[in-house]
Amino acid sequence: MNKIVIFGVGLIGGSLAIAIRQAHPAVEIVGLGRDGELLHAATELGVIDRTAASIAEAMQDADLVVIATPVAQIRAILQAITPHLQAHTIVTDVGSTKSDVLAYARQALPADYRGFVAGHPIAGAEKTGVTAARDGLFHHKHVVLTPDAHTSAQALQSVQSLWESAGAKVVCMSAQQHDAIFAAVSHLPHLLAFALVNELASRDNQVELFRFAASGFRDFTRIAGSSPEMWRDITLANRSALLAELDAYQKQLRQLQTLIEHQDSAGLLAMFEHASQARNTWAESLQSQ
Amino acid sequence: MNKIVIFGVGLIGGSLAIAIRQAHPAVEIVGLGRDGELLHAATELGVIDRTAASIAEAMQDADLVVIATPVAQIRAILQAITPHLQAHTIVTDVGSTKSDVLAYARQALPADYRGFVAGHPIAGAEKTGVTAARDGLFHHKHVVLTPDAHTSAQALQSVQSLWESAGAKVVCMSAQQHDAIFAAVSHLPHLLAFALVNELASRDNQVELFRFAASGFRDFTRIAGSSPEMWRDITLANRSALLAELDAYQKQLRQLQTLIEHQDSAGLLAMFEHASQARNTWAESLQSQ
Numbered sequence: 159m160n161k162i163v164i165f166g167v168g169l170i171g172g173s174l175a176i177a178i179r180q181a182h183p184a185v186e187i188v189g190l191g192r193d194g195e196l197l198h199a200a201t202e203l204g205v206i207d208r209t210a211a212s213i214a215e216a217m218q219d220a221d222l223v224v225i226a227t228p229v230a231q232i233r234a235i236l237q238a239i240t241p242h243l244q245a246h247t248i249v250t251d252v253g254s255t256k257s258d259v260l261a262y263a264r265q266a267l268p269a270d271y272r273g274f275v276a277g278h279p280i281a282g283a284e285k286t287g288v289t290a291a292r293d294g295l296f297h298h299k300h301v302v303l304t305p306d307a308h309t310s311a312q313a314l315q316s317v318q319s320l321w322e323s324a325g326a327k328v329v330c331m332s333a334q335q336h337d338a339i340f341a342a343v344s345h346l347p348h349l350l351a352f353a354l355v356n357e358l359a360s361r362d363n364q365v366e367l368f369r370f371a372a373s374g375f376r377d378f379t380r381i382a383g384s385s386p387e388m389w390r391d392i393t394l395a396n397r398s399a400l401l402a403e404l405d406a407y408q409k410q411l412r413q414l415q416t417l418i419e420h421q422d423s424a425g426l427l428a429m430f431e432h433a434s435q436a437r438n439t440w441a442e443s444l445q446s447q
Numbered sequence: 448m449n450k451i452v453i454f455g456v457g458l459i460g461g462s463l464a465i466a467i468r469q470a471h472p473a474v475e476i477v478g479l480g481r482d483g484e485l486l487h488a489a490t491e492l493g494v495i496d497r498t499a500a501s502i503a504e505a506m507q508d509a510d511l512v513v514i515a516t517p518v519a520q521i522r523a524i525l526q527a528i529t530p531h532l533q534a535h536t537i538v539t540d541v542g543s544t545k546s547d548v549l550a551y552a553r554q555a556l557p558a559d560y561r562g563f564v565a566g567h568p569i570a571g572a573e574k575t576g577v578t579a580a581r582d583g584l585f586h587h588k589h590v591v592l593t594p595d596a597h598t599s600a601q602a603l604q605s606v607q608s609l610w611e612s613a614g615a616k617v618v619c620m621s622a623q624q625h626d627a628i629f630a631a632v633s634h635l636p637h638l639l640a641f642a643l644v645n646e647l648a649s650r651d652n653q654v655e656l657f658r659f660a661a662s663g664f665r666d667f668t669r670i671a672g673s674s675p676e677m678w679r680d681i682t683l684a685n686r687s688a689l690l691a692e693l694d695a696y697q698k699q700l701r702q703l704q705t706l707i708e709h710q711d712s713a714g715l716l717a718m719f720e721h722a723s724q725a726r727n728t729w730a731e732s733l734q735s736q
Binding site: 374 | 571628629642647703
């Protein structure tokens with residue numbers, strides 16, 4: 159590879175640029191984005207080599223295009239790059255939902271194009287922006303790739319190698335499977351945390367409530383401090399899987415309500431033990447990695 | 448004060464003993480509990496001066512009794528100490544729910560006794576047991592005291608001074624108000640976390656789900672790793688406030704479902720922004736303390 163174009167040089171795009179430069183020092187990295195100051199900062203920091211005057215100029219002879227913008231911009235970027243797309247150019251993204259991105263790609267990209275590889279690195283962090291970008295963000299992290307019938311094996315292999323050179327563990331699955339898994343382990347928890355804080359912050363005694371909230375509340379609601387725009391986009395993009403998760407979760411809450419109403423001590427203990435054991439087993443497996 | 452008796456020398460009871468010894472080096476601290484090994488360890492560590500052969504012997508000339516056992520044992524301990532209670536002896540507890548404890552106290556203690564002061568230090572920690580006990584656990588932490596019509600001002604003042612000498616900030620309110628606040632900011636979040644982990648751990652693909660769970664899930668579910676017995680007891684003790692909280696929360700989830708079904712982008716953004724701003728404002732206020 160000689161030239162890589164990255165749309166959106168924030169935490170993920172910037173950290174990937176840093177990893178690419180370590181693995182492939184000769185590659186030219188061109189950054190694009192809506193925020194001129196951010197691109198200037200990324201250039202000053204040496205995260206990218208340069209920005210470009212136009213999408214046409216950036217796309218010229220590009221080997222790989224990484225779309226690392228918020229999910230809501232992916233569709234427009236796919237449309238904007240299509241007129242300038244060369245057959246050998248591979249395109250990938252880092253969006254948190256994958257079925258919608260594959261649908262956009264099918265609409266925007268040429269019917270005979272085989273170079274699109276949808277992807278999702280599982281590496282968030284509380285900080286965002288290029289100043290938070292760092293080497294090693296993807297070390298030992300999962301990256302899910304969701305190739306479909308339009309994806310060539312060669313394109314898939316190239317994107318897989320790129321992430322592996324950044325230290326990540328690549329897993330392939332269908333977009334539908336990806337979206338169902340992340341609805342359960344990421345998107346639903348975010349909605350639950352937003353809903354709790356929204357509920358408490360709507361009350362007359364919210365000052366008193368927050369005054370007595372302690373470390374358990376702090377950890378539980380940490381994800382409720384996440385970007386509202388990003389989570390609006392993810393929620394809408396993955397709405398069918400999320401509605402199914404919300405149904406299942408409400409069923410759990412109704413079971414819990416029944417146990418409490420019946421003062422079912424053994425039933426409550428069994429539920430809490432099941433959850434506590436599963437959670438602690440999982441947390442121990444993380445520490446031993 | 449010359450003699451203090453502590454039932455349950457774990458994290459809270461042990462840390463309070465350490466704080467008392469710092470503030471009042473001459474006071475004799477007697478520890479009692481069901482676990483002989485734990486009491487031996489507490490004596491070896493110097494957390495308590497000694498244990499006692501019987502409750503009668505421990506209670507003899509005690510100025511203060513602190514019940515720092517799990518909530519489910521408080522009732523039995525109140526019954527056990529009542530025959531040995533002297534008029535000047537003050538009794539307090541550290542349970543996470545207060546209406547039930549006050550009801551037990553009224554049942555068990557003599558009708559003319561004015562020395563019971565129900566309390567709840569807001570200082571949990573992930574570790575438990577006397578080996579986790581430490582000086583400073585209560586520094587700048589809230590302690591809620593819930594006196595009622597049977598509590599003398601003198602007893603309240605003594606317990607307040609005790610906690611203040613341990614570095615805590617004492618707040619007084621009714622037991623009902625306490626239980627409503629902690630249902631919202633502590634007990635409900637625990638139930639929500641237990642319910643989520645229970646749901647995911649009940650599925651056929653749980654191994655895959657947990658494999659892709661990341662740091663957001665880790666923080667959100669940290670409280671689902673808490674003691675099942677303790678949370679069964681708290682849930683049952685505070686069931687009416689918790690059922691009200693579960694109702695309010697399910698109403699939030701139904702509103703969220705409606706927003707998603709209608710693909711109401713502005714409505715979702717408003718809800719997430721409200722939550723995110725409230726959460727971040729609160730988190731910043733913690734850091735500036």
